[in-house]
Amino acid sequence: MKLQMIRKTKDPGIGEKYDKKSHRIINQNGTFNVQRVGRQSRIKDIYLLMVTTSWTNFIFFTALYLIGINLIFACLYFFVGVHHIEGVDHTTGWKGFADAFFFSVQTFTTVGYGSMYPDSFGVKAISSFEALLGLLITALTTGLLFSRFSRPTARVVFSKNALITEYKNGKKAFMFRMVNERKENLLETNATVILSLQNKTSDGSYSRKYYNLDLQIDHIYFFPLTWTVVHEIDEDSPFFNLSHQELKDYDAEILIIITSYDEAFYEDLHIKHSYHIDDFVWDKKFKKAFYTNDHGEVILKVKDVHTIE
Template identity: 50%
Template sequence: MAKEVKDPGLGVKYYQKARRIINKDGSFNVHRIGVESRGKAMYHWLLTTSWTNFLVMLIGLLLGINVVFAVVYFLIGVEHISGAVPLGGTKDFATTFFFSVQTFTTVGYGALSPEGMLTSMVASLEALTGLMISAMATGLLFARFSKPSANILYSESLLITPYRGSSTPSLQFRIANKRKNTLMEMEAIVIFAIEQKEEDGLFHRHYYELTLEIDKIHFFPLSWTIVHVIDADSPLYGVTKEEMLENEAEVLILTKGYDDSYGEVLHSRHSYYVSEFVWDKRFKRAYRVNKEGNFVMDLKDLHATEPIFE
């Protein structure tokens, strides 16, 4: 019999209809306010954000600091930079900017140097700032590269399809490892969630942990089709497509496995909202064996489906 989960940590009662619990990128749909200082929040964001965001933030910070110091040098006067030829306007600002970059990075080609007490003080402050920022950036880069993380690819759709050609329906989705590293001892937990308005006027979420055909595999070099059979013991038994849409059904997934590269257990989260459920289709085979007898898997085929009545 399917086991109802009282509360997996996501809440069960709400005054208003709630959106999906887990976003498509694996993050929880929760907006936290006032949980920690901005400095710690920024550090965590820099560790967890995408590489694009991180590099844009870092390059923008470096350019911004150098522009600020270039403005200061420009206001002091380019004539206080030994080796610089005053040309006026934007050319002088370009000279102060390049001088700022050389000072910030401590490159010091020797052609330009500070002249006078005020310029020397500003240059010293910039050199110290550059050392500190460089150390912080190096630490963040190392932390991002050394932080273990799973990169599990989930099929775009969750299928409600006959089980092994029988009349019994089943719930199915597929996963694969997007990296070339070795994952072993993979486990999956799948929870079915529905939301209903009850007599107290509140919206109640009910959670059911689904029994899987296979909930653990020892090796994970290929794709894994995770299957729940919708039999008489399933919480989905007799639930129609219309009822799933009305109750805003969602399937929550937690997978974990041992990463041989990092020597740690890695976790991955995902969910399928009812709008991502697909009926009356089946998955195409995601891998094949070539003439040399080697397995070949194209990750794009992980999402491939076909009508079941062909």
């Protein structure tokens, strides 16, 4: 059956026509391959970025921000005169600046050991403002930490490759595998899989067509082990009679949306992933990732979700 005879699905919100050939739609980390320009940056955007960024970036930028603020106030104290701070050991040079920095940290965090304290109106005014700013930033940082810890995030791991391989009755199937890396249970998990094909039109532009793939099982009640999502390639499949080279020419990409209910946070989760044609592997199969030990316990080897043979 020709591809033109397969019923397309409507544009899922990504667009159908492009001036030039585009890269993959969804990156492997689940983000869209879209660069936004000309938008106005807002403080709320920075807050959302700090909530959603990785822990490594969060710790780095938070530390950089806090150190930067204290360096600014240390410069102000040094400019006004470190000798106006009682208890400092040095009033000039780098040692004097270091004492001003340590005084700034104590003021910012409202620790106040008592060994150093302001002794002029200028230093008192600066330290009062810094103490109030420190309370505000501490509250903001605490809110960010709470938002990060309370935000439900999925740790669903997808196999590195998607397979096109022999399945049943001599027919082939497209499949990929995933596993819940966390111990917390995911319930009522659903999978939606869309094939995207891109080709050049007569006017020189590029067009994307989308095909919703029928799955052998698109819903499971429990997700304690691996789940291999399978699309059988029959006469009604957009994969039917398409060779490896033809899929490459079409720049084929599989778009995946997983929805599930997080039992720990009592909230719904939405997970995005994609497989580009370069991630496809032919005529292989997934190695079983779990077994039962002598005590009757099911042992799941999470890393084996990627293993093919």
